[in-house]
Amino acid sequence: MEEVEVVVAHRQRATLRVGDVFLKVDGDPAHAEVEVRAMGMAPVPTPPILWREPPVLAIAAVPGTALGVLGEPSTASPAAWAATGAAIRGLHDAPLPPWPGPRLDDLAAELDRECAWLLDNAVLPTEVVRRNREIAGAALRPWTPVFIHGDLQITHVFVDGDEVTGIIDWSEAAPGDAMFDLAVLTLGHEERLDDLLAGYGPDADRDVIRAWWSLRSLTASRWLIEHGFDPDSPGCEFDVLRARMREPEGLRRS
Structure with a gap:
């Protein structure tokens, strides 16, 4: 008998693993609908869909191992990071998905x-919040929409050696800002940005990526706390925010 592993579980959704099958249970059927459609459109390796019976989506495991985990150094090679960058560039160059993406006004609000x-809840020192809010402002500018993954955490990219074997969890895919995907992938792994961009291309805006590190960490923290996760774990969101305080003043304002 195969053991059942709880991969992640919170009030919105849960993912279970049984052998080489992942069962994603989501109370909102729109998430699975986006995931299925996005995986069918994306020009990158994605998990095979085995079956769908709302509220459950069954997908097969992809080969390889995750590019890394938040809070620990990535052991993946520079070439694997560059291959990931090339795969993301292919996604961003693909035709846009035909559903709406995030709106600038909504993100600012x-x-x-x-x-x-x-x-108000004294979760972080005032200066840390204020400085990161200042940095985050650089991300709040008009962008040319591209096909983004929308939740490109480091655990959602799988590699085997120097090859990308699969990208998972597509429920947030939409037209959006290319720099957002690059920022989410390197959140807490800023030292690997050069490797990633070696494959992605030279036109990435590092200042905007840095701004998204701050914006993503500021806006995700309450959700993480309320759903049983700890953004104050080593290498996670609060450390990302504190790291901005250690940057030279000119870099903070760039």
Whole structure:
């Protein structure tokens, strides 16, 4: 008998692993609909879909191992990171998915709301929130939409040696800012940005990526806390925010 492993579980969704099958249970059927459609459109390796019976989506495991985990150094080679960058570039160059993506006004309102919550509840020192809110402003500019994954965490990219074997968890895919994907993937792994961009190409905006590190960490923290995760774990969101305080003043404002 195969053991059942709980991969992740919170109030919105749960993912279970039984052997080489992942069962994703989500109370919102729209998430699975986006995931299925996005995987069918994406020009990168994705998990095979085995069956779908709402609220459950069954997908097969992809070969290889995750590019890394948040809070620990990535053991993947520079070539694997470069291959990941090339795969992401292929995604960003693909035709846009035909559903709406994040709106700039909504992101700005969310950032203000979450910063206020962090300050009102004394979750982080005022100066850390204020400085990162200042840095995050560089991400709040018009962008040319591309096909983004939308939740490109380091654990969602699988590699075997120097080859990308699969990218998973597509429920947030949409037209959006290319720099957002690059920032989420390197969140807490900023030292691997050069390796990633070696494969992605020279036109990435490092200042905007840095801004998204701050914005993503500020806006995700309350959700993480309320769903049983700890953004103050080593190498995670709070460490990302504190790291901005150690940067030279000119770099913070770039």
